[in-house]
Amino acid sequence: MKKKLLSIITLSTICWCLNSSDMLAQNLDSLPSHLNGFWEIPVGSTSIPKASLVDSISQEKLDEIAFHDARAIRWCNMLGVPHIMTQQSRPLEIWTGPNHVAMLVLTKQSAPRYAYLDMEQHVDPLIFDPSTNGQSIAHWEGDALVVETIGFSGDKGALTIPGGGFRTEQSRLLERLSLIDDETLSIVSTWTDPGVFAEPHTYEIRYKRLPNSYQPPPFIDCNSDDEVRARFLEEVWGGPGSLD
């Protein structure tokens, strides 16, 4: 018994030493990096079914949301999730740090998005101001990154969700990021919102990895004072000033 106790204490002491000293200190190479890189959406790589909406969502409401989003684009607003995950103007960048995963798009209409690996719970909604990207926490399930997001704004950014429907402050998004192969990333998104969706709305988008030598070009600007751009965007909605 004494011998057993001694060996367990020895083993425990070794564990303690490993924990408390630099012997356990790792370099960044030990972090999961398989999702890191620049990803773009090739044509035809999306699979988006039509969303099943609750009966109370009228066509008038959907038209109102479409107008809202057109206005957000016209005035160079931050567009937020889901737009930044589905846009094709610039690659989606994913960078996995020690305690968060950054999901970034190099355009003026995209705020940086962070999914926190070190938060077990979302920031208290009483503290968090709803935003275009919401508040995301994440964890690993094997090699898949599972991201849960709440805290969306119901009036800022582009609200439309692929397949139909729109985000509100009650929306919840669950995303599963995993590699199909080294060059193909799958993001399966599931939206739930009792005021919008009759049942959870799920779709998948597949991205292709850009080569390691990829050099991001300069930031895409957006100038709300650009008259030519404004007239072009307003034409669909009834001409000059229609999106004011």
Place this chain on the structure above:
Amino acid sequence: MKIIKQVILISFAMPGFSGFAFSQNIPDLTDGFVRVDIAGSGGFDGLTSYIEPAQLTPKAQEIVANLPGRQLGFDYLRQNEKPKQEGEVYVVTSGACNYRSATLIQPDSSAFFLTQTPEMVTFTREEAGIRHIFMDGRQHPSPGNWTPNGTGHSIGWYEEGELIVETIGLTPGGVTAGGYRTPETVLVERFSLSEDGEMLTINYTWTDPEIYLQPHNYDIYYERLPADFGYAYEIWCDAGDPNSGTSIFIPEQL
């Protein structure tokens, strides 16, 4: 037996067992930092008052003296503090939301966030824009293959516990404490942490024989955001909001 269980539990509960720990050579720059006004100026124009002015070549002195911002100075911002007569014109913004990618090089008073990965360090703020610092050993592109921009082209490496970043290819413009830069100017930044990891110093060295008589070198200080509030906010600006075009200094009407 109870003792054995306790010893095992204590051992496995020690910090760092399941989490990530940085090795000594790599500073933990993860998460947010915000600039500290060590000069105690309380104002935008005093933040850098402790920095030695740049020693410029005669040619660069002329360029800097004619920079639009230099001519207007901070009086531009304060013009609306003065009472206005009826019909007197004063400048307001167009309401456009202008995010300045240049502040990813020399951050202003809003927080910035770093994400460290083996191949990349990204530097972001609470608004649009990304600064990429390539850690994969690549070289700078040749000038013919690069369009100068507000963040330039940055490569980085770790050296004795510091992150070293070398940048070229910036657009021409002003630099802290009377400096200037062109796409050929080389900026080297050294990111170093205080012993407790709570304070970050970025040492900036601007080198360009066409502009500087000697390298323009200074430190700017930052503190880590508190752990409880270490998440990023999101700046909101709507150019379509009629209030966005009004001045932040509403002048008194006489």
